[in-house]
Amino acid sequence: CAIESVPATSLPANLRWLILTDNRIEVLPDEIGQCRQLQKLMLAGNRLQALPESLADCHNLELLRIAANHLPQLPDWLARMPRLAWLAYAGNPFSAAQEQYAAQLPIPAIAWPQLLLGEKLGEGASGQIFRAQLQDGDARRPLALKLFKGEVTSDGLAATEMAACMAAGVHPQLITVLGRLTGHPQQVPGLLLALIDPAFRVLARPPSLESCTRDCYPPGLQFSLRHVLLMLQGVASVVCHLHQRQIMHGDLYAHNIHFQPDGRVLLGDFGAASFLAGRAEPLQRLEVRAFGLLMQELLQRCQHQSNQAAVHASLAGLQQRCCNEIVAQRPLFAEIQALLAQCSAAMA
Structure with a gap:
């Protein structure tokens, strides 16, 4: 049974997180602004046409999911929220044109009968990933196949994730998109991806109910300063690349970063990605946090x-500059890259 309204009386003042994904909510009560401890608000897949201005008073809000709603625009105050770091808004009317353009980008089409499906490698909110082989005559090319679930996830829609993956282009810290799946027997959408070197492993686990918006790292995990610097340079480089292509990742977390002990990294999971619309720099500075x-x-x-x-x-x-609660005073990623390069030179 889908939720259609949120009574003000259902919002305790000490609320830390609220998940209302995939419902029929059209309006949020103004009283949500009184939830000053709110850190995580997940509203993807509803019918919202506006956000209450009182939400700007939730200064502790760090993660906001408003994808797949009916919002005609982003409110100006959203890009000034002091602690907001993870924002997803794709699948709204104001971003539809960019998403449709990206979805039509020319990438190779790979037909289902050309594939030999192997074991499942993993599963996330938006889909399942399988090992596969692409048959080309007598040759077989190993790759990965992501089959999307199609329904609304906590981050947004599969179609916008696919569009962002295709628009992201090629970068050393991205998992290469090899093609778009066609001809699946159940018309399931999918992407063919390069296989990740098994030497890569995930940097952390997603947040728990207790940690709310913070990833959970393995106990005792330690890095040298040189390796930390290499990882930071890799992440800054790929996010700068995405911003130049008008894409905000929206989920820049350790649990979406694969790393090797030598400091190499890959950034994955575009489920929360959004296309930068209008006020690009303020939105980029959210991701800087x-x-x-x-x-x-x-x-x-x-x-x-x-x-x-x-x-x-x-x-x-x-790090302190990147987390400055005055959003306009945070550096952009081009400056971050330059400063990290200076640190790297000092380490040489």
């Missing part, structure tokens, strides 16, 4: 030597 929180988590797990103290201090200073 997500990067700053990732920096904080990695620096907390970093061992550095006494002769590296200056570089560590520089990184700590950059």
Whole structure:
């Protein structure tokens, strides 16, 4: 039974997270602005045509999912929220044109009969990933196949995730999209992807109910300062690339980053991706805060030597700038890349 309304009396003042994904809600009560401890608000797949202005008073809000609604525009105050770091808004009328354009980008079509399906490699909110082989005459090419579930997920819609994946292009820190699936017997949409080197592993687990918006790292995980710097450079590079292509990842978390011990990284999961519309720089600076929180988590797990103290201090200073609660004072990723390069040169 879908929820159609949210009574003001159902919102306790100490509310930390609220998940109302895939319902029929058209209006949120103004009283939600009184939930000053609210950190996570997930509203994808509803019928909202506006957000209450009182939501701007929720200064602790860090994660907001408003994809697949009926919003004609983003409110100006949203890009000024001091702690907002993870935002997903694709699948609304104001972003439809960009999404439709991206969905029509020319990429190779790979027919279902050309594939030999192998074991399942993993599963997320938006779909399942299988090992597969592409048959080309007598040759067989190993790859991965992501089959999308199609329904609304906690982040948004499969169609917008596919569009963002295709629009992201090629980058060393992205999993390469090889083609679009056609001819599935049940018309399930899918993408063919390069297989990830098994030496890569996921940096952290997703947030728990207790941690709310913070990833859960394995106990005792430690990195050298050099490896932390390499990982940060890789992540900053790929996010800068995405922003240049007018894409906001929306879920820049350690649990979406695959890493190798030598510092190489891959950024995955575009389920929360949105196309930058209008006020690009303020929205980019929201994602800078997500990067700053990732920096904080990695620096907390970093061992550095006494002769590296200056570089560590520089990184700590950059982390604080990225998390500045005055959004306009955060650096953009081009500057972040330059500062990380300076730190790398100092380590040489």
